[in-house]
Amino acid sequence: MTRPPTPATATTPAPEAPAGAAAPAHPALAAADPELARLVAAEERLQADTLRLIPSENYVSAAVLEASGTVLQNKYSEGYAGRRYYEGQQVIDQVERLATDRARALFGVDHANVQPYSGSPANLAVYLAFAQPGDTVMGMALPMGGHLTHGWGVSATGSWFRGVQYGVRRDTGLIDFDEVRDLALRERPKVIFCGGTALPRTIDFAAFAGIAREAGAVLVADIAHIAGLVAGGAHPSPVPHADVVSTTTHKTLRGPRGAMLMCREEHAKAIDKAVFPGLQGGPHNQTTAAIAVALHEAAQPAFRDYAHRVVANARALAAALLDRGFDLVSGGTDNHLVLIDLTGRDVPGKTAAKALDRAGVVVNHNTVPYDPRRPFDPSGIRIGTPSLTSRGLGTEHMAAVADWIDRGVAAARTGDEDALAVIRAEVADLMGRHPAPGVPA
Structure with a gap:
């Protein structure tokens, strides 16, 4: 089922469960501390509905949880x-x-x-x-x-x-x-x-x-x-x-x-x-x-396939970004990570990252080599493919991801919140068709 877009920030309160909602995923927690249980549920929805591109993040299996x-x-x-x-x-x-x-x-x-x-x-x-x-x-x-x-x-x-x-x-x-x-x-x-x-x-x-x-x-x-x-x-x-x-x-x-x-x-x-x-x-x-x-x-054969798909996705995403005129540090990637220099896009990395977050595309602002800007307001954004690969996305989806980044950065430069809302709905739709491992549906 496709979930509606639910933009959130660090100050967004956890929503109340709707009437007739299913039993909570963590019943003991819900009974002992309803406030924290709501926050956990809100984070579960956020992880389920957004495209997580921070390269240091991933989804663990239900067994690891x-x-x-x-x-x-x-x-x-x-x-x-x-x-x-x-x-x-x-x-x-x-x-x-x-x-x-x-x-x-x-x-x-x-x-x-x-x-x-x-x-x-x-x-x-x-x-x-x-x-x-x-x-x-x-x-x-x-x-x-x-x-x-x-x-x-x-x-x-x-x-x-x-x-x-x-x-x-x-x-x-x-x-x-x-x-x-x-x-x-x-x-x-x-x-x-x-x-x-x-x-x-x-x-x-x-x-x-x-x-x-x-x-x-x-x-x-x-x-x-x-x-x-x-x-x-x-x-x-x-x-x-x-x-x-x-x-x-x-x-x-x-x-x-x-x-x-x-x-x-x-x-x-x-x-x-x-x-x-x-x-x-x-x-x-x-x-x-x-x-x-x-x-x-x-140690399982499936993980070896996963690791190679992470790299294939990163290379496909880098190629799609290059096709859209982005400047990538070192010109591309050999691993799971892509570092984008936004100097030529006339938008700071932090501004772009916050706008993309509102669009449901979660990245982090990052310094680039020889960055003229301050570390807390740098020129770049850092993205990676471990999480989306864990959700089953493949190289065929990377053009769409690059398009969201392209449109999101453009909207960040112009302040077009309507464009970000459109991306947010598209992201939620794709994420709804690719459930996140370990995250309650």
Whole structure:
């Protein structure tokens, strides 16, 4: 059934359930806290009715959702399997071992730690394992597509360590490895991060590994965005090249909001000690269980097909945007992500993103390399295909998606709210024909 368009903002109140509505999807929550239950229902409708193009978002399966809400929530489990500080861990130990065994098998690593609460704490654990405060560390600059925790100044990693950053070429939008090598040999960082949050091209892990060896640095591959593509064989794996692999477990991997650190056996003790007791107390056992489910799902043949469809959709969407005259950073994409520079469209990225949100096309404003605008009001928008691919959309739908973006950006420039409302209705119609996994109908 096609749902009517329901534009919403952060200040939109959750609507009351209509008379005669079906029983709530979360009856215990509805009985205990009707106000919060209404908000959850409103978010479910928003996720069902809108086209989610933020590349770091996805839909988890109903099985992952169920695992996240089990009685494993009730257990406190400081330590590691077989080495806990609390009794009663007979089952929890099996859950954690199941998750780590599945991570090791899926990614082909010696050691996996599934306890980090999220990607940023996971990266902090890497620093704790291999560096001392004041040491030099190296990563991609945030405005060029890197991550805050790769030594950027406003992050704790840039305050506690001396961060040096590499970028991309102005003419190509690609990493200049001659520059990376020169910087690494001059600065001699203890840790080099590769990977980021707005990189639309394949990461050359072998090139980074060669530079790290020459500079005497530990190489960390942050594959938070592309972990699902790596698991599904749609992106080269960093495992043969990197000393440590850091990743979140959501995004393209379609798991819960958690993280993992994977490494060679020689670094296992240092990594485990850094996570616990270095940074964290007890792991979130319900999240560990959901990670185990997601890793099991990612090991299935269907997930490999999914990963390749994510990339195919992104490339088709990039081509359709280029046909409409959009300027794409690096000229396209090799993975799940497309970074659009709107400078030539005479509309700021933030203005465009907010207008598209009103049209039911959910993106995020984003800096582009060498952006002349401020980070909170940048020139670009960042889009990706993991979520829409999870809903079953294929390359045949990408021209329509590009058309919505084109019309939405034009409406943002002119302030045409009627045009945005038309797009919103079209989006809701297509989404109604492609239900979102795990979201109540």
